[in-house]
Amino acid sequence: MNIRNCKECGKLFQYDGISKLCYKCRKKDEEDFILVKEFLYENPKETITVVSEETGVSEDKILRYLREGKLEIVGENPGILLDCEICGKAIRTGRYCEKCAYDMERGFKSGFEKRENKKTIRTSSKEKMHIAQLKKKKK
Ligand SMILES: [Zn+2]
């Protein structure tokens, strides 16, 4: 049995190899996501700060949804911008710009196992740093 600490609440749970959250937090995560999605649907031009205040979902979480490609920035929204993690170009969703994503995909074919890579990214602490940089830039 693979037992881990939930990334969100710290409780032990049975790791299924997919989510780093316990069942309860995962459910909450889904609910939060729906809140954010609905709010953004009605207010597509709001900044992450406003979205976070209005929905009660943390900015980090909203950024994570963007990184995971669950949310996409619609229209010109100067409040929410992500950087491509490779070249730093402004992107609307996910982790990489189209060009880098394309390059990576080609790279994957020559060896990398996609799932393996995902795991590394998820556990790296680099993501937090990236978000901190992102916040600074916003001001
Ligand atoms: Zn939890």
Ligand SMILES: [Zn+2]
């Ligand atoms: Zn790029």
